[in-house]
Amino acid sequence: MDKPKVVLGVSGGIAAYKACELLRRLTESGHDVRVVPTGSALHFVGAATWSALSGNPVSTEVWDDVHEVPHVRIGQGADLVVVAPATADTLAKAAHGLADDLLTNTLLTARCPVVFAPAMHTEMWEHPATQENVATLRRRGAVVIEPAVGRLTGVDTGKGRLPDPAEIFEVCRRVLARGVTEPDLRGRHVVVSAGGTREPLDPVRFLGNRSSGKQGYALARTAAARGARVTLVAANTGLPDPAGVDVVPVGTAVQLREAVVKAAADADAVVMAAAVADFRPAVYAAGKIKKKDGQEPEPIVLVRNPDILAEISADRARPGQVVVGFAAETDDVLANGRTKLARKGCDLLVVNEVGERKTFGAEENEAVVLGADGSETPVPHGPKEALADTVWDLVAERLR
Secondary structure: OOOOEEEEEEOOOHHHHHHHHHHHHHHHOOOEEEEEEOOHHHHOOOHHHHHHHHOOOOOOOOOOOHHHOHHHHHHHOOOEEEEEEEOHHHHHHHHHOOOOOHHHHHHHHOOOOEEEEEOOOHHHHHOHHHHHHHHHHHHOOOEEOOOEEEEOOOOOEEEEEOOOHHHHHHHHHHHHHHOOOOOOOOOOEEEEEEEEOOEEEEOOEEEOOOOOOHHHHHHHHHHHHOOOEEEEEEEOOOOOOOOOEEEEEEOOHHHHHHHHHHHHHHOOEEEEOOEOOOEEEOOOOOOOOOOOOOOOOOOOOEEEOOOHHHHHHHOOOOOOOEEEEEEEEOOOHHHHHHHHHHHHOOOEEEEEEOEOOEOOOOOEEEEEEEEOOOOEEEEEEEEHHHHHHHHHHHHHHHHO
16 A cells, blocks of 8 residues: 655754654654755754655755656645644745745645644744734644643743644644544634542542543544644643643642633533542541551541532533533443433533453543433444544534
């Protein structure tokens, strides 16, 4: 079979060196990659490096190899174009249809999915001109992932850092797997919760659960690849931030509730994939609870945590908001799922069987998605990204 053809555009920013790692991941996973840098990008990484890593010729000008008409052919033959890093200048040119080098010509002729991974200083990213250009590109169907927050050039810190190349690769992989040029969640804001809450008992102990957060992260990553603006409320996961996602770290159920309610205020959909503790200790011990010889420990009194899913289902922040819950069951899975769906009042409930060696921490999942309309959508055992795509398919249908 022919290898998928990927064009990797590289703009002239200091983050250009990170594109080498993205290129390596693309080539090693079986993609035929043609690197098209801007002239400025070659000040950071030379053409010889790009050519050696990709195994393909590298050029910045439309005048090279004119008989092959590269300014047309490269874009026409691509299955995916990804620009990483995408500077403010490149975003502006792409939004306004300028074509003064090989990369911008390629963007004009491409009829495949296009992904931009911006990287620039915070002030440049937040400038109204850049934001308008990003909105234009998204409106036309491009996936413009949000930059990360972190250390920038010099001593500056803020939003504008290129996301981790491994996470950009995951976005590219998901976009290629879907094979569609129109992201169906573009213009939507979605909120996803992930991980497991921890309820402190004393300064060193807590009540928690086995959730790894991998399913919630798969939901967030997949939504970003489908064009959504994603807020991920993450509880105690230890996983790397997905590319293009705004991550809000939390610890307890109360903190998770506060973050979800705040983020849901302007969200089109909320997916509660986090494993939220039903109870918390009634009393927090300021010092470590000591073991005393000859004495049994004092009983731990528990109180209920807020029911976040029921709350946001009953009090929708905006008309038409879609709410999705998750139910981890150990027996009578579908019957208990239907009961929970009715009790919580959400639109969809993802029901799966859990156990010591099932679901938690695994790379795969198996579930049935129950709908308030009586529908049942089984998702066979497979990658958690497959379940994520099914959930977003059902959400997209309801948003339409």
